[in-house]
Structures are given as C-alpha cells and as structure tokens.
Amino acid sequence: MTEKMLKFVHLEQKYPHKREASARRTDFDEIYEDFESQSAADQSSRCSQCGVPFCQAHCPLYNNIPDWLRLTTEGRMEEAYAISSATNNMPEVTGRICPQDRLCEGNCVIEQSTHGAVTIGSVEKYITDTAFANGWVKAPKPTQENGMSVGIIGGGPAGMAAAEQLRLKGYEVHIYDRYDRMGGLLVYGIPSFKLEKHIVERRVKLLEEGGVIMHTEFEVGRDATLEDLRRKHDSVLIATGVYKSRDLKLPGVGLGNIYPALEYLTTSNRIGLGDTVAAYDDGTLNAKDKNVVVIGGGDTAMDCVRTAIRQGAKSVKCLYRRDRANMPGSQREVGNAEEEGVEFVWLTNPEAFVGDDKVTGVRAVKMRLGAPDAGGRQSPEVIEGSNYTMDADMVILALGFEPEDLPTLFEAPELGVSRWGTVKIDFRSMMTNLDGVFAAGDIARGASLVVWGIRDGRDAADRIDEYLLARKEAAA
Structure with a gap:
C-alpha cells in the first residue's frame, strides 16, 4: 500500500481542469471537466491512509473514503464504486455539490x-x-418482495435515498411529489453549472426500473390527505424538504422586482429543462441587462449570483452582513463567483428598498463585527452614518428556507411540529408522534445539505424496516 499511496510529498494537489470564467459565464454547463484516469489515480495516491481518517469522520454518510481512494490508485474501479455506493445512494451528486471544503477535504490530514x-x-x-x-450501476431490485408498502412524500434526496433502500429490502415503494419531475431541489433549486439535470434524471430512471412507483404533480392535502396515505400504506415517510423562503421585514419589501431565491432559481432551471415560463420570457424573472442585488451569504446566494451572471446581468452584487471568513457558504463557490464577475459587498446590511412601484435601489448600511454571540460568532453592529444607496433593478432574497405548515397542508392537525415548524421526530426511531409515520431530511432537521438528506433517508429506511418487521412479528 505504501508504495502506491502517501504521494502527497511528491505530487501537488490538482483538481480537474476548470473552464475559463469568460467561457462559463455564457452557458449553464458544469464548470469542471472530468478527470483523466491517470490524473484520478495520481490524486488518489496522495492519500496518507490515516489510521484515524478525519475525512471519513467529517462526512455525514461516513463514506469509506481512504478505501476507495486506494482502489482508484490501483485501477480497481468497479470495486471502488462498490465501496463508494455502499454508503451513498448518489455519490455522483455529492461529488459535484457537497461543500467538501467544509467537510471531508477541509478535514483531510x-x-x-x-x-x-x-x-x-x-x-x-x-x-x-x-x-x-461501464454499466456497473444497477437498478435497486430486491431478491424477493415482502408484501408491505411504504409511501414517501417528497422526491428529493432524502425521499430518493429512502426509496432505494426500502426497495432493496423488498417493499413496494410509492413516491408522491408536487412537482412534474422527481428530484426536488436537485432539479429545481441547484443550477446546472453545479449539477447537470441528466445526472439526476438517470438516478430517477434507475429507481423506476427497480420498481419504485412515481406519482408526480401529486399534492398531499389536495389529491389525498395524510390519513389517506396512512390507510393505503403500511408506513409513510415525510421527506418534503423546506421550501418556504424566510421573510425580510424592511421598508419597501413589497415593491416589484423583489423575489425569493427559489422562485428565481426554479424559473432558470425550468428554462434549462426546456420548459416555457412566461415570467422569464417577458423579462420578469430574467436578469438580462439588469443591476442585480442578492442578499444573503449561503450557497443559495452563490447559486443566484452565478445564475444572474449567466443570464447577462449588467451588474451583480452580493450583500452579506458579516465578512468573508464568517459567511456560511462554500469558499470555493465564492471564488468561482468572483472569477465570473460577481462583486461581494461584505459587512453590509440592507435597511430599505427604494422605488415607486418597482425597486430602483437598496439602501444599505456598513457593519462591523462586535462581541461574539451565544454561538461564538461575532455579532454584526451598525456603523452609524454609513448609509448609502446602490442601484438595483432586481433584488433576490437568499436568506434561507423554513418549513411550510404541514399540519394544515396535509389536513393533519394532529401531526406534531416544533416551534420552528419542522416535523417533530424521535431521532432514535425517526418516527413522528403518529404511529407508522416517519420524517427525514430538512423537514425534520431544518434546512441543511443534500448529503444530510441522503443520510437521513437511509437511516429512515432502516428504522421503517425495523418497525414494520417488529409489527409483523408481533401480529404472527
């Protein structure tokens, strides 16, 4: 092993070739090219094969990273995939969109x-x-059916991961999703320059080939209540994600041309998928030739600013009330955005939106970082007299997401939720207060990463299996 590995002393870190910013500004294609096989082997050989692999410990899926790096170095690719996919239902997705700089790579020895x-x-x-x-990725087909069924509400990462795991265990699995395509935010929230949509579509197709039954444009509460699904299935998993944008209560927030991030991103992704969207065609949700201001410092804000660049915006500014070192988004994404022409306005907070019927500017104030708050982060403080107004023809609010009111939407007032609106679960069993109803992903933990959604979906599948087998045994 040591002959092929531990090459970090002699080999420099190299990522796959990244297309020039001038070229990638003009399209929505992924910005990184593929590794050549020798390059992948060389970069894998840099691994030190730690006795305590911190990369693995800081991965929510606890992926066996050192093992598949070693197998890649040795050219044993089918085995590398077997190890990688043993803990991860969508490694081709997490490899593209995980913030590795905050997780595995950031903790690499x-x-x-x-x-x-x-x-x-x-x-x-x-x-x-x-x-x-090479055709090594197979549809999830069980060795035998077990005669029980599970209904999953939500076709995003958590729902898809749970569906695959449950199908492999022999359950009849139904996924119900309000949209016309499965994939959730993987399809409608994340831009194609980070995750091209055919990557998600081929996973959905594999689930269908494995026998998972898809119900698109199906709204729980409109087409069936939660209780209807409970009667139809042996168990139900709620994996809806969180889609409600956080509000910003400022003067002028009701002016025209101020939009929530997800509405803007969904429109752009639909256009990329070949859909017709009137709000894009008439210029409403199209940043072309506009001065765009995005408010927020997370990964969603990065998606918005980089989308606006590709739509041909006149200028794109990102306002964030803390400095670069304290922003929650991926530093790698910030660097990509800067290369593409985004201007970051650090330590700046909006005070009001100005304009008559439509926004024409954002009145902002400069900030400084003061004493740490209860969580240890320095709290931003206003610098008096530093107000100024910047031009804005379009403002996008990327302040995070909150849960929708599921008890009302699902006609299930008895469904327990937390004070934040997330579905309450026992995190050991992943069951809600309703017998046989489980929850996973953002709707239970709050807005988080795709990799955590996959982890929760896998865990929920195991807990559902344990619950149903125990119930079956008790009834025997």
Missing part, C-alpha cells in the same frame, strides 16, 4: 499539514461516472 487536501469530491465523481459508463 494532509490539508492540515499544508500539503493541500486530496481532491476527494472530484475522485468520488470520477468513480461513479466511470461506473455509469
């Missing part, structure tokens, strides 16, 4: 020793893309 992290995400993507190209 050789990153801490200043040699530069192993390019874990890029290798993960390479392994699975190679597996698809």
